[in-house]
Structure formats: structure tokens, C-alpha cells
Amino acid sequence: MNEKNIKKILKLMLAFVICFSQISLFNVNAQTDDNLALNKPVEYSGVEGGKVSNGEWKYPQFIGENIVDGKTDTRWSADKTDNQWIIVDLQKEYSLDSVTINFHAESPEYEIQIAREDKQFKTVSNVTNGSTNGASYTKTFNLMGQNARYVKYQQNKMWKHSTNNQFYGSSIIELTIKEKKNISVSDDTLRIGTFNIAANKQPNVDELRELTEKYKLEVVGLQEVDRNTGRNPYDMLNEFASTTYPSTYFSKAIDHDGGEYGIARASKYELTDGKTVNVDSTGATEQRVYQRMVFKKGDYEIAFYNTHLSYETEAIRKKQMKELKTAIQNDSTPYIIVTGDFNADQHRSEFNLFLEELDMVNGYQGKWYDTFNGVDETMKVNSVDNILVSRNLAIENIEMVETSLSDHNLLLAQVKFLDEPQVSKEWLRATIEDAKSYNSELYTKDSFGALQKMIETANEIYNQDNVTQDKVNETVTLLNDAIANLELYNLAYKADVTVSGCEVSDGRFTGPMAVDGIISATSRWSGAKTNEQWMLVDLGKIVEASEIIIHFESECPDYEVQVSKDGKNFTTIYSDRMLVKEILFQNKFHLINKKFAM
Structure with a gap:
């Protein structure tokens, strides 16, 4: 050449x-369904730039309503004065659990205040050691069940820009308010969590455990766990388990910094038959593994898998997922649960490979949770953590707990033990969603037309009340065939x-x-x-x-x-x-x- x-x-x-790519089908919504602040009315003192002569905001892209819109690409920027505030009206009183603020730029001094119907505010948290240079943080403030209708963020001091030496007001991407819930644990249910605890950030494992205790998790899959490394010179799993989780199992992925690094399981119930399996990590920077162990809750016997897959390429992950899927298919234990950080950061459809036998928590009925809360320009989606369950486990509740303790949020679910597998349309729903993402301008008219007809048929099957699992699976196969037969234009x-x-x-x-x-x-x-x-x-x-x-x-x-x-x-x-x-x-x-x- x-x-x-x-x-x-x-x-x-x-x-x-x-x-257009698949990612364009999804918006940048990072909120969970139980965010009381979502789309609620707000009042605020001002907006950066103030108002112009016609009474409109100079920078309407920074209005206060942005902190309750459920999006991560909008924000409120306060005006350039010390005394700035914003109030969220929940429209009725709640027993409040916590307030989480996702700061684009945190101020050095501010307060969190609450008020009941009388709007007489009281301070529940007074921060005097915030960011002096407007750093980005996510911070959670515990309200311990206090009753309130109004929640107020009160800025008391601006932050100073390190380059131009000008002062600026707070900038908040999102404000999340959670209701305090009474969580009950019963004999025929199980509360599960998956949590990447970011060993490289040297987290406080006591606070991590307290978070799982708060949500009464009975068994937790952990990723990025250190044992006696230079950065964490102690056994993180033992420290995490304490007396809450008497049974633990650690699987080493690699030697690291004088110690070991890998994944772990912490359980209230005795774990048996534990084993660690290396997965094909060719092309990856480090070896990856999955772990399997068995435990019983009452008469229910559960095989529990946990993993942390490679981030480098989708092709590497696909091989690893297939190995894990094969192990699950060959497992005769009555109930199957899989937790993990799958690093499926390019397309959410990466998880579809598991749906032939399992249902997934993250993405269940089309609802996705952005469990990775850090910043990585190479990631197209942040819903990388998941919990997979066999079809004789009914998914009753799903929640993502936003936290700054790690660069991943805690994902949890409550499942109910069933005597027989239930018919699941999740594989079909996800495949229909995938099929709809293909763009007509990429493919020949005939092949794309055939796919559209198959999507119509699949939707008809999906909407039937008494469809069998065999019929669902057959329809998925036909729909995947139509996708495979697309001819590129x-x-x-x-x-x-x-x-x-x-x-x-x-x-x-x-x-x-x-x-x-x-x-x-x-x-x-x-x-x-x-x-x-x-x-x-x-x-x-x-x-x-x-x-x-x-x-x-x-x-x-x-x-x-x-x-x-x-x-x-x-x-x-x-x-x-x-x-x-x-x-x-x-x-x-x-x-x-x-x-x-x-």
C-alpha cells in the first residue's frame, strides 16, 4: 500500500x-423504582447565570428540576452565591431511610434538612468538610426512619475553581430519597445480593457488611476481594463476614501484591461442596474463575455460583459465559442461583445466553439497573452486575442500593421457592427486544422483512396467557434464526x-x-x-x-x-x-x- x-x-x-447501535435504544436512567424523589416538585433559590431580562433562566439546561428527572446526563447548577438551596416536595409524609446526592460539584459546607407538613426545617446532617474545589462525589445520608414530607439541600459555602480561582455554587446530578422499609425474612424466601467491593479502593468492609445487614441479605456474592495483599493487608472476607455470615468461601483468581485476589461467598447458612473453576481467559490480562458451593435453607437445597468475568472483550466473555452455562446445565441441584460482576459492558443482550434456563434479576421484565457507578469511557452500558435464578425461584423483589462505598452499587433480590418451575417468557421478551434493535437500513429488504414478520409472531406468543415453556423456547429459536438469516446491505x-x-x-x-x-x-x-x-x-x-x-x-x-x-x-x-x-x-x-x- x-x-x-x-x-x-x-x-x-x-x-x-x-x-444506529443497540445502546441508542436505552436512555441514561440510573434510578430505581423506589426513589421517592423521582419527578417530584422542586423549589430552588437560583440557577447559575441567574435570569435574563425576559425573566427566563440564562442557562435553562441547569434548572433544579434536573435533580429529580432520573437521568445522569442532566444537573442543577446553583447560582454563584453562598446561600443556595433546593427543596424536594414528596407530596406526603414518609418514614425516610436515606438521602443520596450525586454531586457533579460538591461544595465545602452544606446541610441536609427535612420538614413535615408544617415546612419547619431541621438539620439532620451538617457537612463542614466537603470539597473545596468542586469534586464529584456520591454521598448518602442516613435518616433512620425520621418522618418528613420535604427534603432540603442547603448550601452554605461555594467552592473555588482551582484553575480560574472563581467561586461556584453546588452542582447536583441527582438526588435520591429512599423510604425506610420493614424487611421480613420467611422460611420459603431467600434474600440474595451481589456486590463488587472494589479492593483497589481499599474499602471499609465493616461499612460494606452493614449495608448488606441493613437489607437483611442471607447470602452475598462478592467480587474483587483481597487476602493479605499490600493494598489490603488483611483477609477482607473474614472481616466482611464477622458474626453475620458464619459460612464463607474464597476463590483465588490470581496472586496479587504479596497476597491473593479473587471472589467470595458469604452466607448465613453452611456452605458445602465448594470448588473453584478456572475459565478460559485467553486474551485477558488476568485469570478469571467461577465458584460453586451448595447450601440448604430448611428443606431447600441450592447450588450457588459466583463469578467475575473478563472486561477486555465481548468475545472473551462469551466463551466464559458458555463454560458457566454448561456447568449449570449439568448441575442436578434442585435450585440454582448465580451472582457476579459479568462485565457485560457493551450490550445488555450479552446476558441472553443464560436465559434458556435461568431468569435474570438485572433486566427482569425489561428493567435495568446501572450497577457500575464509576466512569469508564469504554463502557456502553453500566448494568454489568447480575443475579440469575432457576425458574423454580420466583423473583419477588429487586433493588439496587446506590453507594459510594464501592464503584459498584449493591444489587439484591428476594426470591420465593416454588415446588415446580414456572413458565418464563423472559428469554422471549429479551430476544424480541434484541430483534427490534436491528436497523432496516443495514440489511436487505427481504431478510429484514422476514425478521419483522417473526417479531410479530413472537409478540403474539408473548401475549398469550397459557403458553407452554416448549412453545416459548421454540419461538425464541425461530426468532434467532430470523436474526441469523439477515443479509447485510x-x-x-x-x-x-x-x-x-x-x-x-x-x-x-x-x-x-x-x-x-x-x-x-x-x-x-x-x-x-x-x-x-x-x-x-x-x-x-x-x-x-x-x-x-x-x-x-x-x-x-x-x-x-x-x-x-x-x-x-x-x-x-x-x-x-x-x-x-x-x-x-x-x-x-x-x-x-x-x-x-x-
Whole structure:
């Protein structure tokens, strides 16, 4: 390939048709159903920038209503004065458990106040050691069952920007209010949790355990657990278990920093038959494992699995999930429960592999919980933690507890033991959801039409009251067949891509993003900052194609489009367009019978 003949292409987005990825189907809602503050009325002192002459806010994108909208991409920014406040009206009195504030920028001094119907506020938490430079934190304040209708955030002091030395008011992404609940544990139910406790953050394991105690969890799967490492020079599992969980089991994944690092189980009931199994971790940076043990609650015998899968690629995880699924299929124990951090951070449909035999807690009936609360630009979804149960366990309650104790939230569920497996449509529901995510512009008319007809049939089966499990499973198979039979119209979609370089090295703006079907400035290839840059798309075989469509975010003044049959000898079909645009537009180039497209 003669790179000297190829000019610079900056911020190129290549796609043969306009299409959208699966992630676009989901909004950025991070709230649980039991958030009392969700969409409730608010009053507030001001907004950054104040009001303009017509009485409107100068920056309406920062209004107070944003803290109760259930979204993580909006926020309230207080005005630039010390005395700023916002009040949430719950519209009736509740016995309150906690208030959680997701700060975009925390102030150094503020109070949490509550009031009953009379609106006479009292301070329940006075913070004098907050952030002096507007750092981002999530903080939870326990209210211990106090009754209130109104909850007020009272800022007493602004924070100072470390670069421009200006003072700013608080900025809050979301405020979550939880009701205190009376949790009962019965003989025919089980309360389960899964919790990645982030050993690298050196957490306070006593506080972690107290959180599980608060929700009366009987058995907990833990991930990222240290034993006598340099960063945590003690046995985290033993410290976590204390007297609450007398039976524990640790599985080492790797040696780490003079000690061991892995996963663990903590249980109120005696664990037996414990074993650790290595899963295929080829291509991953560290070995991954799953653990299995058995325990009894009364006459109910449960096989309990726990795991922490690889984060590097979806392909690695798929192999690991298949190994775990095979073990579950061969397990004759009456009841099966699986907990874990599956690191399924690219598509929620990664979990569908398990639904042939199990129901999943995270994603049950289409409700997803963003259990990872950190920031990772490589993750498309944050619903990575899950609990899977056999169909003779009825899912009665699901809750995600937001916490700053770890970079993962606690996911928990209450299940009820059944004598026989129940008919579950969850596999069918999830497969229908997956099938609906395919874009018509990517596929031929006939193959996409066949998929649409199968979706209609699947919906009819899903809405039937007395459908059998065999019929549900048969419909899923037919629907998956229709997906497998889709014929690509966009020949470049997810093709192999090689590039000369990238603008940044943090995982953003890489070559494969130019053929991922997402027409967005956040999903593009951006070349390195040199004149000669190139991208090579390998279609895999010689094909007949009518045109190339390039969607630019920024077009360069001088470039060429080339094609080749063998990847060595290239023909220029377009060159020297003297135009620069900082907007998204598309260019078309005619192409016939070529394997490689440049």
C-alpha cells in the first residue's frame, strides 16, 4: 500500500448507510423504582447565570428540576452565591431511610434538612468538610426512619475553581430519597445480593457488611476481594463476614501484591461442596474463575455460583459465559442461583445466553439497573452486575442500593421457592427486544422483512396467557434464526479496519468506530495529528457494490478515496476535494467489484 499517495483524514466517520447501535435504544436512567424523589416538585433559590431580562433562566439546561428527572446526563447548577438551596416536595409524609446526592460539584459546607407538613426545617446532617474545589462525589445520608414530607439541600459555602480561582455554587446530578422499609425474612424466601467491593479502593468492609445487614441479605456474592495483599493487608472476607455470615468461601483468581485476589461467598447458612473453576481467559490480562458451593435453607437445597468475568472483550466473555452455562446445565441441584460482576459492558443482550434456563434479576421484565457507578469511557452500558435464578425461584423483589462505598452499587433480590418451575417468557421478551434493535437500513429488504414478520409472531406468543415453556423456547429459536438469516446491505458494517493512527490513545475515536453503524460525533475515527493518515476497510471478499458513503464530522482539504481487489494495488476513485467543514455530512463515491475500500 502506497501511504504517500494518501492524504490526511481527520475525524472521519465511515458508514455505508445511516444506522444506529443497540445502546441508542436505552436512555441514561440510573434510578430505581423506589426513589421517592423521582419527578417530584422542586423549589430552588437560583440557577447559575441567574435570569435574563425576559425573566427566563440564562442557562435553562441547569434548572433544579434536573435533580429529580432520573437521568445522569442532566444537573442543577446553583447560582454563584453562598446561600443556595433546593427543596424536594414528596407530596406526603414518609418514614425516610436515606438521602443520596450525586454531586457533579460538591461544595465545602452544606446541610441536609427535612420538614413535615408544617415546612419547619431541621438539620439532620451538617457537612463542614466537603470539597473545596468542586469534586464529584456520591454521598448518602442516613435518616433512620425520621418522618418528613420535604427534603432540603442547603448550601452554605461555594467552592473555588482551582484553575480560574472563581467561586461556584453546588452542582447536583441527582438526588435520591429512599423510604425506610420493614424487611421480613420467611422460611420459603431467600434474600440474595451481589456486590463488587472494589479492593483497589481499599474499602471499609465493616461499612460494606452493614449495608448488606441493613437489607437483611442471607447470602452475598462478592467480587474483587483481597487476602493479605499490600493494598489490603488483611483477609477482607473474614472481616466482611464477622458474626453475620458464619459460612464463607474464597476463590483465588490470581496472586496479587504479596497476597491473593479473587471472589467470595458469604452466607448465613453452611456452605458445602465448594470448588473453584478456572475459565478460559485467553486474551485477558488476568485469570478469571467461577465458584460453586451448595447450601440448604430448611428443606431447600441450592447450588450457588459466583463469578467475575473478563472486561477486555465481548468475545472473551462469551466463551466464559458458555463454560458457566454448561456447568449449570449439568448441575442436578434442585435450585440454582448465580451472582457476579459479568462485565457485560457493551450490550445488555450479552446476558441472553443464560436465559434458556435461568431468569435474570438485572433486566427482569425489561428493567435495568446501572450497577457500575464509576466512569469508564469504554463502557456502553453500566448494568454489568447480575443475579440469575432457576425458574423454580420466583423473583419477588429487586433493588439496587446506590453507594459510594464501592464503584459498584449493591444489587439484591428476594426470591420465593416454588415446588415446580414456572413458565418464563423472559428469554422471549429479551430476544424480541434484541430483534427490534436491528436497523432496516443495514440489511436487505427481504431478510429484514422476514425478521419483522417473526417479531410479530413472537409478540403474539408473548401475549398469550397459557403458553407452554416448549412453545416459548421454540419461538425464541425461530426468532434467532430470523436474526441469523439477515443479509447485510451495508457491506462495511463491523468489517475489519486498519488505521495509520488515532488522535487519542484512551480508547476513543478508534478505527472500528467508523464502521460500527453509529452516526455520532462520539463514535468516529479521528486520525493522528499528521498530514499523512489512512484507513483501510477490508470487506472480507471481492464484492459488487454501488457506492461508498462517507459521513464526515470534519472533512480535510486534501484526501483520496482508493479501492483494491488484493489490498496491494489501489486505484484512486476520488481525490482533491478542497473543502473543510466542521459539520456532519455525507459524500458518495461510485464503487464496483472491489474487495478493499479506502
